[in-house]
Amino acid sequence: xxxxxVLIAAFILGAFAVGGVGLVAITHELTDERIAANVRxxxxxxxxxxxxxxxxxxxxxxxxxEVSDPDLLGAPTTQVYRVRSGGDPVAVILDPTxxxxxxxxxxxxxxxxxxxxxxxxxxxxxxxxxxxxxxxDEKKDDWIKDQFNGRSLGNPPEDKWLVKRDGGEFDxxxxxxxxxxxIVKAVKNTLLFVREQGEILYDAPAIAxxxxxxxxx
Amino acid sequence: xxxxxxxSIVSDGLWTNNQALVxxxxxxxxxxxxxxxxxxxxxxxxxxxxxxxxxxxxxxIRNLVRPEVxxxxxVLVIASFVTAVELTMKAFFFELYNVLGLFxxxxxxxxxxxxxxxxxxxxxKLDRSLADGLAMGMGxxxxxxxxxxxxxxxxxxxxxxxxxxxxxxxxxGLALSVGPDFQGALLAILPPGAFIGLGLLxxxxxxxxxxxxxRQTARTEAPEEQEPQTAG
Numbered sequence: 001x002x003x004x005x006v007l008i009a010a011f012i013l014g015a016f017a018v019g020g021v022g023l024v025a026i027t028h029e030l031t032d033e034r035i036a037a038n039v040r041x042x043x044x045x046x047x048x049x050x051x052x053x054x055x056x057x058x059x060x061x062x063x064x065x066e067v068s069d070p071d072l073l074g075a076p077t078t079q080v081y082r083v084r085s086g087g088d089p090v091a092v093i094l095d096p097t098x099x100x101x102x103x104x105x106x107x108x109x110x111x112x113x114x115x116x117x118x119x120x121x122x123x124x125x126x127x128x129x130x131x132x133x134x135x136x137d138e139k140k141d142d143w144i145k146d147q148f149n150g151r152s153l154g155n156p157p158e159d160k161w162l163v164k165r166d167g168g169e170f171d172x173x174x175x176x177x178x179x180x181x182x183i184v185k186a187v188k189n190t191l192l193f194v195r196e197q198g199e200i201l202y203d204a205p206a207i208a209x210x211x212x213x214x215x216x217x
Numbered sequence: 218x219x220x221x222x223x224x225s226i227v228s229d230g231l232w233t234n235n236q237a238l239v240x241x242x243x244x245x246x247x248x249x250x251x252x253x254x255x256x257x258x259x260x261x262x263x264x265x266x267x268x269x270x271x272x273x274x275x276x277x278i279r280n281l282v283r284p285e286v287x288x289x290x291x292v293l294v295i296a297s298f299v300t301a302v303e304l305t306m307k308a309f310f311f312e313l314y315n316v317l318g319l320f321x322x323x324x325x326x327x328x329x330x331x332x333x334x335x336x337x338x339x340x341x342k343l344d345r346s347l348a349d350g351l352a353m354g355m356g357x358x359x360x361x362x363x364x365x366x367x368x369x370x371x372x373x374x375x376x377x378x379x380x381x382x383x384x385x386x387x388x389x390g391l392a393l394s395v396g397p398d399f400q401g402a403l404l405a406i407l408p409p410g411a412f413i414g415l416g417l418l419x420x421x422x423x424x425x426x427x428x429x430x431x432r433q434t435a436r437t438e439a440p441e442e443q444e445p446q447t448a449g
Contacts, residue, residue, distance in 0.1 A: 005285075012281065013286045017293055021297075024297055024300045027301040038311040039311075130406040
């Protein structure tokens with residue numbers, strides 16, 4: 001007789017746990033596809049912004065390889081998406097990490113065209129100071145477009161791939177030099193990596209299924 | 218226990234017992250997400266949604282749940298709704314989710330929600346609890362939006378920038394901008410700006426309350442004398 005209330009309480013708690021899990025499971029089931037589509041669409045929009053759309057007739061998110069060069073690309077593994085037109089290589093898109101941002105690592109998306117020029121650079125994820133370092137975000141400032149579009153390892157010469165304060169050709173921000181400096185270095189390293197690898201980046205067989213996004217936006 | 222009149226539920230939620238300004242509950246999401254009016258509004262609406270759902274559910278089950286397991290059951294209910302809201306947001310407001318995503322799970326720990334569940338919904342009928350959830354949520358949302366708006370205006374020189382993320386294309390016209398040359402006070406966007414802003418809002422509320430009270434006392438003491446209008 002004394003045990004009954006405890007059992008009832010436990011039963012009630014259990015019932016609510018089951019109900020709660022049920023609710024979450026149903027919501028997950030209903031939204032799963034849409035969320036995956038959203039993640040894909042967001043990534044594709046970013047890719048399209050840095051590759052001329054008329055030169056792309058494949059799905060780069062499916063045509064992907066994984067490379068590893070922590071020294072140049074900043075992270076243990078880096079994704080390489082291949083852009084092709086009629087089967088011919090057009091550009092590669094990499095997502096290198098800038099290890100030395102002012103407030104932690106910065107994740108970039110860099111497209112390098114077949115001839116070695118930059119298609120464009122975008123910031124995927126960063127924690128830079130609002131109002132200062134966060135001008136690297138293309139929503140806040142055109143810096144990242146103005147500085148990198150059309151550049152290559154010969155333009156400016158390799159030893160000029162520095163911010164102006166360090167004697168190079170790239171603009172820094174008033175009050176924030178560390179962020180642009182680290183990005184310029186990372187973009188240069190990415191170009192070096194692509195030049196080093198050459199054709200292999202296009203020829204290597206693609207691996208299946210797009211990677212799960214780790215909270216990247 | 219007599220049912221609380223709707224009027225006082227609403228005035229409690231929006232002003233007298235405002236969860237953010239008076240009860241000072243839910244400060245974590247309040248301070249973290251209010252970098253712009255849009256973010257504040259989004260976070261406020263998500264919180265209101267969870268608050269209404271949890272208030273309604275808890276009011277419905279209030280006679281079913283034994284007092285010993287009351288709190289764990291509330292936590293379960295709230296956590297389930299928060300996860301559901303998070304997934305829904307990710308599916309339908311993906312861009313906004315990218316901005317607020319980190320803070321949505323924090324709604325679970327928003328004391329305002331379990332506070333209302335325990336203090337109100339577990340003792341009141343369904344309709345009152347629904348009204349309470351709505352009123353408290355709206356009060357919270359208003360504070361978030363005001364604080365976000367002030368911080369955005371001071372720090373970035375815009376108001377409702379990127380409102381289209383939340384309200385669709387039509388809201389693009391809502392966005393205001395002071396001008397391209399506005400440098401902005403960085404402090405307002407950084408975390409200290411949130412504390413200072415909230416402090417000022419609370420001070421403003423207390424000031425208004427005091428004025429109102431003064432006027433009432435003045436009126437009862439000397440009813441024939443008309444006080445000049447004072448702006449709060």
